Amino acid sequence: MIISVPREIKNNENRVAITPAGVSTLVQAGHQVKIETRAGIGSGFADEDYAAAGAKIVQTAEDAWEADMVMKVKEPLPEEYRYFRQHLILFTYLHLAPLPDLTKALLDNAVTGIAYETIQLDNGELPLLQPMSEVAGRMAVQVGAHYLEKASGGKGVLLGGVPGVLPGRVTIIGGGIVGINAAKIAAGMGAQVTLLDINPSRLRYLDEIFNGRIRLLMSHPYNIAQAVKDSDLVIGAVLIPGARSPRLVTEEMVKQMEPGSVIVDVAIDQGGSIETIDRATTHDEPTYTKHGVIHYAVSNMPGAVARTSTLALANATTPYALQIANDGFKGAIAKNKAIARGVNTLDGKITFKGVAEALGYPFSEVEKMISA
Ligand SMILES: NC(=O)C1=CN([C@@H]2O[C@H](COP(=O)(O)OP(=O)(O)OC[C@H]3O[C@@H](n4cnc5c(N)ncnc54)[C@H](O)[C@@H]3O)[C@@H](O)[C@H]2O)C=CC1
Ligand SMILES: CC(=O)C(=O)O
Known part of the structure; x- marks a missing residue:
């Protein structure tokens, strides 16, 4: 198979989809790999590194999309x-789910779209989302701490406090991979952390892990309103895989926060979990202020720490790319249900239920389409 990797063009997206090690894996398995020139620069990989691993360097995006x-x-x-x-x-x-124009373009052109974020193991884990959620969860607290500083427009709170002064209050909504990583960093900094999730088993697991160090609450509008009102930093970290994020923090709740407080909505890539956030922001202009509260909604947070993120992402994606290349599309989805769950568009149809429901398309089962 010919596999190709274009340079990312999103604002400040410094990651790249493959490392030289990944190229070497694919080439040794008998595949051809093309890389657009300078695609790896933001992650610290030069064209020469890819060429030495067996890739062909191509000069244009047109060429890099021909594969x-x-x-x-x-x-x-x-x-x-x-x-x-x-x-x-x-x-x-x-x-x-929040991108109707892209969805239409994929359907109109009958692209086979396999989404990293919906590749799902039988136990529910999302192995290609996890590494970036680890990065974004950890970053969410450092970003929030930065915007709480006076010079960034914040209220001037140090999350860890100091002896004699109470620490900052952090509320995390969603206790999955983003949530647990944000909680680890916030608790490690000495903040007072409240985490809400809708899944009682997950709350029990977090209770075991944190052993009383953070406060755990069932997620419902009453508890969310109380926690948000008393927070210096709110982190949105919910996910219903593939679906549009539920909007859990209402405008009224945001109005109750003190001026100079900060919201970091990590869940913005699935449409956002905060009513006062209706669009993604960029690394160039990461925040805006509404009702006196700083809103941060960057949809590619890991792009800011691209060296770490590219290595972590490629660790997870390369084995799946290898399987698709070795077995072909149909072979890979027949052998590996996790990959079948990743297929969002095929032959002009939506093959992921959450996306079909969010955008009002009929849903088609990928396995049935393949066997028809
Ligand atoms: N902005 C960015 O750069 C990045 C965004 N993300 C996004 O962060 C979000 C979270 O991802 P993960 O932590 O990996 O997902 P996850 O599936 O590990 O965790 C989501 C958690 O949300 C909980 N949840 C669902 N409905 C809830 C509700 N009503 N109230 C409270 N909790 C609820 C689930 O029980 C689960 O524990 C996703 O949208 C993901 O795409 C991830 C990485 C980077
Ligand atoms: C998960 C995602 O959207 C990102 O890492 O940018």
Whole structure:
């Protein structure tokens, strides 16, 4: 199979979909790999590193999109839609539920869209989302701490406090991978942490892990309102896989927060979990202020720490790319249910229920389409 990796063009997206080690794995298995020139620079990988691993360096995006399978990090932007074509396998984060235009472009061109974020193991784990959720969860607290500083427009609270002064109060909504990582960092800094989740088993697990160090609450509007009102920093970390994020923090709740408080909505890539956040922000302009509260909603947070993120992402994605390349699309989804769950678009149809429901399309089962 010919596998190709374009340079990412999203604002400050410094990650790249493959490392030289990944190229070497694919080439040794008999595949051809093309990399767009300078695609790896933001992550510390030069064209020469890829060439030495066996990749062909190509000079243009057109060339980099000409392959059996294109691997990316972020969802394609409108200027990339012209490269879509039937039977192209696109393996990347897609986050289609809040993106009707991208979804339509994939359907109109019958692209086979395999979304990293909905590849799901039988036990429910999302192995290609996890590493970036670890990064974003850890970053959410350092970002929040930065915007709480006076010079950044914040209320001037140090999350850890000092002896004789209470620590900052952090509320995390959603206790999955982002949530647990945010809680670890916030608790490690000495903040007072409250975490809410809707899943009692997850709350029990977190109770074991944190052993009383953080406060755990069932997620419902009453508890969310109380926790948000008393918070210096609120972190949105919910997910219903593939679906649009539920909007759990209402505008009224935001109005109750003290001026200079901060909201970091990590869940923005699935549409956002805060009513006062209706669009993603960028690393160039990461925040805006509403009702006196600083809102941060960058949808590619890990792009800011690209060296760490690229290595972590590629550790997870490369074995799946290898399986798709070795077995072909149909073979891979027949052998590996996790990959079948990743297929969001096929032959002009939506094959992921959460996306179909969010955007009002009919849902088609990928296995039935393949066997028809
Ligand atoms: N902005 C960015 O750069 C990045 C965003 N993300 C996003 O962060 C979000 C969270 O991802 P993960 O932690 O990996 O997901 P996860 O599936 O590990 O955790 C989600 C948690 O939300 C909980 N939840 C669902 N409904 C809830 C509700 N009503 N109230 C409270 N909790 C609820 C679930 O029980 C689960 O524990 C996703 O949207 C993901 O795509 C991840 C990485 C980077
Ligand atoms: C998960 C995701 O969207 C990201 O890492 O950018």
